[in-house]
Amino acid sequence: MNRDDSSVNRRRVVLLGIGHTNAHIVKQWATDPIPNCDLVCISNHPTATYSGMLPGTLGWQFDDNEMRIDLASLAADSGAEFVIADTIGLDLSSGDTGSGDLGSGDLGSGKLSFSDREPIAFDALSIGVGSVPGGWQQHAESPLLVPVKPMQTFLQRLDDRLAQCMDKTKPHKVAIVGGGVASVEIGFCLLQQCQKRKLDHDFSIEIFTSGKSIAQGMAPRSIRRLQRLLTSRGIKIVTGYRVTEVDDDGVMTDDGIHHAADAVIWATGAAAPPVLSKLGLQTDDRGFIATNQALQSLSDPRIFAVGDSGTMIESPSPKAGVYAVRQCPILWHNLRAFLSDGTLREFVPQDDFLKILNTGDGKAFLQYGWFTAHARWCWELKTWIDRRFIQEYQVPRQEPSL
Numbered sequence: 001m002n003r004d005d006s007s008v009n010r011r012r013v014v015l016l017g018i019g020h021t022n023a024h025i026v027k028q029w030a031t032d033p034i035p036n037c038d039l040v041c042i043s044n045h046p047t048a049t050y051s052g053m054l055p056g057t058l059g060w061q062f063d064d065n066e067m068r069i070d071l072a073s074l075a076a077d078s079g080a081e082f083v084i085a086d087t088i089g090l091d092l093s094s095g096d097t098g099s100g101d102l103g104s105g106d107l108g109s110g111k112l113s114f115s116d117r118e119p120i121a122f123d124a125l126s127i128g129v130g131s132v133p134g135g136w137q138q139h140a141e142s143p144l145l146v147p148v149k150p151m152q153t154f155l156q157r158l159d160d161r162l163a164q165c166m167d168k169t170k171p172h173k174v175a176i177v178g179g180g181v182a183s184v185e186i187g188f189c190l191l192q193q194c195q196k197r198k199l200d201h202d203f204s205i206e207i208f209t210s211g212k213s214i215a216q217g218m219a220p221r222s223i224r225r226l227q228r229l230l231t232s233r234g235i236k237i238v239t240g241y242r243v244t245e246v247d248d249d250g251v252m253t254d255d256g257i258h259h260a261a262d263a264v265i266w267a268t269g270a271a272a273p274p275v276l277s278k279l280g281l282q283t284d285d286r287g288f289i290a291t292n293q294a295l296q297s298l299s300d301p302r303i304f305a306v307g308d309s310g311t312m313i314e315s316p317s318p319k320a321g322v323y324a325v326r327q328c329p330i331l332w333h334n335l336r337a338f339l340s341d342g343t344l345r346e347f348v349p350q351d352d353f354l355k356i357l358n359t360g361d362g363k364a365f366l367q368y369g370w371f372t373a374h375a376r377w378c379w380e381l382k383t384w385i386d387r388r389f390i391q392e393y394q395v396p397r398q399e400p401s402l
Helices: 020-031 051-058 071-077 151-165 181-196 220-232 321-326 328-339 376-391
Strands: 011-016 037-043 047-049 068-070 081-084 087-091 110-114 120-122 124-127 145-147 172-177 203-209 236-239 243-246 250-253 258-260 263-266 289-291 303-305 310-312 355-358 364-368 371-375
Touching (some): 181 203, 220 236, 321 328
Parallel strands (some): 124 303
Antiparallel strands (some): 243 250
């Protein structure tokens, strides 16, 4: 996608990955596009999946399409170009980045390379490809393994795996590897699906975490309540041991004990997706793109990294969707400022935020500061927040005219 003479004076913003933060840019572009600038959206999937509604969809509380954003429709509604492609590299040689001026939008264009199409040039690039669960690749050969990423295909892959278990006469066992809040919600909501399918007596669920407890990062009081809730529903918790092997019959923990399982959901903490290692940009010690407080790559001021994809080196924050959402107005301002030689704003992550976990029983567990609650109203609040968020980005698909 090279520029012809008629567009030589126009510039191009490219979004690599359409997660929470980049999706906001597409939405803003519909009503307030950056002057003399084109927008190109790149994804390796035709839809984006909202993580906040994934557990509820697993628990049959929502239809699958309620948690999805049709990216082609979102881009078309904003006058943007949408490209489905796999990125294999980044060429920065066409621009001079040695000036040290992080506010200049006049550095020339870089290029993204792909495995199956021509390169795409950009004047500004925002990378928001998210993260993947750490460590699953070394177990990829096991037929039991179902990583939670990519989320777009997780529910179908899990359904396929569980369908293969149905031929067995013995009770079925599901192991969830990872003890974060995502694993807790998956455990609750998978049990809810089993109950709705009248299969809860045929399935048992077990959560494995190398940490001292599940849901680390939440308040101790909240952790205790969540552990009691899980235990009361028959969901077992194995703490303090790391899963070292996934074979054809289950998982092995580092104490040498083998645990039988028919399906293994891998939902460990965030790791950098492989595409980030192909870009040649400076990263933190975990492989995420190193940025300054304005969300700009430390390697090149034309490049921004948002959500899980980036780490602000001076003030890193946890890899959580709430930070990606809070970065939306900062990225929008900074893209415009960068391309007009304006002043960039810094992102200051908040110390605490509202946490609401779907407990799969028509209720949710809420924590905000010292306050906790487990009630129906918490689930209704979560559902209101989630639906309000995703409906901003759901655009009816444009059918081609005859």
